[in-house]
Every structure is written in structure tokens, then in C-alpha cells.
Amino acid sequence: MLATTPWLARMYPPAAFGEYAAFLSMCNVFVATACFRYDAALNAADDDKVASLFGAAFLATLATAGFGALAVWSPWAHALLGRVVGEGASVWNVAAAAIVCGVFQASSAMAIRDGRFAWSSLLRLAQPAVFSIAALLSPIGLIYSCLLGFAVATPLALRYLTRLDWAGLARVVPSAWRFREFPIVSLPTSLLDAGSLAMPIWFISSQYSSHDAGNYAQAQRLLAAPLTLFAMALGQVFLKRAGDIVRQGASPRAFQRRVAVWLALGAGVLLLGVMLLGRPVLHLFLGDGWRTDTEFLVLVFLPVAVRSCVSPVTGIFIVKARLRICAIWQALYFCITGAVFYSLAGHVPIEQLLIAYAISETVCYGLYLYIADKVAG
Numbered sequence: 001m002l003a004t005t006p007w008l009a010r011m012y013p014p015a016a017f018g019e020y021a022a023f024l025s026m027c028n029v030f031v032a033t034a035c036f037r038y039d040a041a042l043n044a045a046d047d048d049k050v051a052s053l054f055g056a057a058f059l060a061t062l063a064t065a066g067f068g069a070l071a072v073w074s075p076w077a078h079a080l081l082g083r084v085v086g087e088g089a090s091v092w093n094v095a096a097a098a099i100v101c102g103v104f105q106a107s108s109a110m111a112i113r114d115g116r117f118a119w120s121s122l123l124r125l126a127q128p129a130v131f132s133i134a135a136l137l138s139p140i141g142l143i144y145s146c147l148l149g150f151a152v153a154t155p156l157a158l159r160y161l162t163r164l165d166w167a168g169l170a171r172v173v174p175s176a177w178r179f180r181e182f183p184i185v186s187l188p189t190s191l192l193d194a195g196s197l198a199m200p201i202w203f204i205s206s207q208y209s210s211h212d213a214g215n216y217a218q219a220q221r222l223l224a225a226p227l228t229l230f231a232m233a234l235g236q237v238f239l240k241r242a243g244d245i246v247r248q249g250a251s252p253r254a255f256q257r258r259v260a261v262w263l264a265l266g267a268g269v270l271l272l273g274v275m276l277l278g279r280p281v282l283h284l285f286l287g288d289g290w291r292t293d294t295e296f297l298v299l300v301f302l303p304v305a306v307r308s309c310v311s312p313v314t315g316i317f318i319v320k321a322r323l324r325i326c327a328i329w330q331a332l333y334f335c336i337t338g339a340v341f342y343s344l345a346g347h348v349p350i351e352q353l354l355i356a357y358a359i360s361e362t363v364c365y366g367l368y369l370y371i372a373d374k375v376a377g
Contacts, residue, residue, distance in 0.1 A: 002225065004132040009218070009286040012135075012142060018213030019086035020142035022205045025198035026085065026094070027101045027146060030068075032194040034102030036060035036183035038176065039109035049175050051163040054110050056176035058161065060183070061102030065095040083206040085143075093143065100150040107153040110160050119156065126152040189327045192334040199337055200303075200357060207346030215291040216300060216350075222282060223297060224304035227270055231263065231308040239315030242376075246319045253376040256313050260369060263312065267305040274301050299354035303361040310365040313372045322375050329371060333364045 009017075038057035045053045071077050072094045081089040104123065111119035131149030135142055164172075205213035238259055245252040278297040286292065317326040340360045344353050 001128045001132055002222070004136055005218075005222070006285055006287070008132070008135055008142075009290065013211070014214030014218070014290055015210040016142055016214065017218055018201075018205055018210030018215075020146060021201050021213055021217030022085045022210070023093075023097070023143050024146055025201050027097050027150065029191070029194040029198055030064065030098045030101035031105045032190045033187060034061045034064040034098050035106050036064075037186040037190060038179065038182055039106045040186060041179040041182045042106075042109050042113040044179070045113075045175070049171065049178075050110070050113060051160070052169075052171035052175040053179065054106060054160050055164050055169065055172040056179075057106040057109075058103070058157070059172065059176075061099055061106065064102060065098035068098045069095040080206070084202050085205070086210055093147070096147055097150075100147055100154070103157045104150045104153040107156045107160065111156065123153050123156070185327075189330050192330050196330075196334045196337050199341055203341040203345040204350065204353075208350055212350055215296070218286065218290065219282065219292070219297055219300045220304060222285065223270075223274055223278065223301045224308070227267060227305060227308045230266070231312050234259065234263070235312035235315060238312050239318065242315055243319040251377055252316065252319070253373060256316060256372065256376045259312060260309060263309040267309050271298070271301060271305060274298055295351065296354075299351060299358060302358040303354075306358070306361045306365050310369050310372075313369070313376075316372050316376050320375050325371060325375065329368055333368075336360055336364055 012020075035057040038053055038060055042050060042053055042057070069091045072081055072089070072091045078089060078091075081094070104127065108120045108123050111117070111123070127149045129149075130152050131145045134140060134145035134148050138145070140148070201213055201217055204216050238256075241255060242252040245255060274297050275294060278301075279292050279294050282290070282292040282297065314326070317323055337357075337360060340356050341353070344356055348356075
């Protein structure tokens with residue numbers, strides 16, 4: 001994605017990237033929720049139940065596609081989605097996004113359940129690679145290239161579906177019922193989380209313009225990529241190390257605080273780099289026609305920096321079995337973020353909206369870190 005961005009940024013205007021970013025945010029919501037979280041249940045299933053549970057995840061994806069298509073079919077929802085996504089707001093695009101994203105997530109989770117980590121990694125690599133190649137070489141545009149990228153999992157999904165014999169098909173509904181706590185408990189939290197992350201780009205696209213959304217999404221992706229990727233990797237390490245400490249009967253609080261401090265220092269160094277070098281580097285990378293002034297870049301970077309400094313310690317709620325507290329915070333975070341964007345988007349200049357968003361993220365994730373510290377102790 002990063003390697004092809006200089007060419008794509010010169011082939012497509014910011015407005016096209018804004019529609020793509022809004023559509024991709026919708027796809028990310030489907031990745032998290034289209035399977036009703038049965039993808040997460042695959043690792044908890046016995047070997048003889050895995051194929052049936054994958055069938056349940058597939059049926060859930062088809063149901064999500066149907067619900068999405070019916071929702072967009074109404075004139076009100078279609079008009080609203082059209083303001084957010086633009087040309088990608090058709091019923092068929094929404095249904096296709098639900099199917100390919102759900103199948104992608106279920107197939108990746110199934111590959112991990114089978115211990116075939118190379119297959120899962122290949123899917124994660126192929127999705128942006130196919131998107132980039134299609135967007136560069138074909139005339140179908142960014143949105144259809146996005147769908148094509150997620151469709152790379154289709155052959156693997158068909159391979160897994162062939163495991164279902166008649167007996168396996170008969171167990172699909174009982175398996176779905178047995179693991180019903182995943183759609184009942186985990187699905188709402190995942191929906192709130194994915195919706196919270198998608199909210200900024202949706203409001204910017206609908207209340208300002210797709211041009212502003214494209215500038216925002218491109219700057220956020222390029223500036224925050226190093227910190228985001230490092231935080232994701234560190235989150236896995238934190239989960240393992242914190243779990244080891246808890247199993248030894250000790251408190252992981254000191255370790256957790258060190259992680260947060262080092263991430264904050266790293267974010268501070270990157271922020272300084274954005275302030276000093278962000279404008280010339282991004283202008284060179286993206287070319288003319290893109291917004292690269294320092295004030296805008298700093299405002300885009302700050303919320304991601306705050307989130308990346310705190311999100312790796314999410315594992316403490318898992319190892320301490322305090323997921324209910326995390327779910328309560330997630331609901332509160334969604335409401336606060338929604339209130340900020342609903343009350344300000346379209347009523348104030350975009351710079352003031354981004355300042356309010358940065359303050360909101362700092363308050364919410366400051367509370368999150370405080371709660372995590374108490375749980376760790």
C-alpha cells in the first residue's frame with residue numbers, strides 16, 4: 001500500500017480517496033461483525049465442530065449481507081450512505097462488501113484454527129496487494145478494487161466449505177446455538193469498536209466533503225502507520241508477558257506502566273518528526289493537490305498517537321478476566337465520540353472538529369489507562 005501510494009495519489013484525486021476511505025471503513029465494520037463473531041469462536045470449538053461452526057459463520061455473513069441490502073434499500077438510508085460513500089453506496093456494493101469481508105475474516109480465523117499461519121498471513125498480504133495492483137492497472141476504480149482485494153479469500157473459503165458433509169450441515173444450527181454467547185456478548189462490543197473507529201471518516205465525508213475525507217484518511221494512514229503497526233505488535237507481546245506475570249501470582253502493573261511510558265515516548269518522537277518533516281515529506285510523497293500543512297497533519301496525528309499509546313494494554317482485561325469493564329468503557333467511548341462528531345461536524349471548521357476529537361480521545365483513553373492500571377493492580 002505504501003509503495004504504490006505515490007502513483008495512486010497522482011492517479012486519483014483526494015475526493016476519490018475520500019469515498020474509498022469511507023467505503024473501506026464500512027468494510028472494516030463488516031470484517032469485525034459480519035460473521036456474528038463466530039470467527040472468534042472457531043478457536044474455542046472442538047475439532048469435530050469446527051467445520052459446522054465455519055458454516056455458521058458463513059451463514060451469518062449471508063444474513064449480514066441481506067440485512068445490509070434491505071437497510072440500504074430504503075430511500076433515507078440510501079441517501080445517507082450516498083453522502084458518506086458516494087458512488088459506492090449501491091445496494092449491491094453493500095451486500096458484496098458484507099460477503100467478501102465476512103468470508104475474508106472467517107477464512108483467516110479458520111486458517112489460524114488449523115495452525116496454517118502461512119495461509120492467514122498470505123491473505124493479509126494479498127488483500128492490499130490485489131487492491132493496489134487493481135487500482136493501478138485496471139479502470140474499475142478504488143472501491144471495486146477494494147472489493148476485489150477482500151475477495152482473495154474466496155477460494156480458501158470454498159475449500160473449507162467442502163469439509164461440510166450432510167452430518168456437518170445438520171450440526172450448523174446446533175453449533176451456532178451452542179456458541180451463542182459470541183453474537184450475544186462479543187458482537188455488540190465489536191460493533192461499537194468498529195463503529196467508533198469509522199465515525200471520524202464518515203462524519204468528515206458526509207458533513208464536509210469527500211475531498212476533506214481523502215486528505216484526512218491519507219494523512220492519517222501515512223503518518224500513523226509506524227506507530228500503529230508497532231502498537232499492534234506490542235499488544236501481542238504485552239498479552240503474552242502480562243499473562244505470564246499473572247500466572248506467577250504477581251502484579252503486571254509495573255510492566256504495564258513501562259509499556260505505556262515507552263509508547264508515549266515513541267509517540268512524542270514521531271510527533272516531533274511530524275512537526276518538523278511532515279509537510280515536505282508528505283508533499284513529496286503525495287504530490288500537488290493534497291493538504292499537507294503542519295497544523296492539519298498534527299491534528300490528524302494526535303488522536304492516533306493517543307490511541308496507540310494505550311490500546312496495547314487492552315490485554316490486561318483479558319488476562320484478568322475483566323472484559324465486562326472493557327465493554328462498559330467501549331460503550332461510553334462510542335457515546336462520547338458520537339456526541340462530539342454529531343454536535344460539531346458541519347457546524348465548525350474541520351480544524352476545530354479535529355481539536356475537539358483530539359481532546360476527546362485524550363480524555364477517553366486517559367480514563368481507559370486509569371481503569372487498566374487499577375485492574376492490573
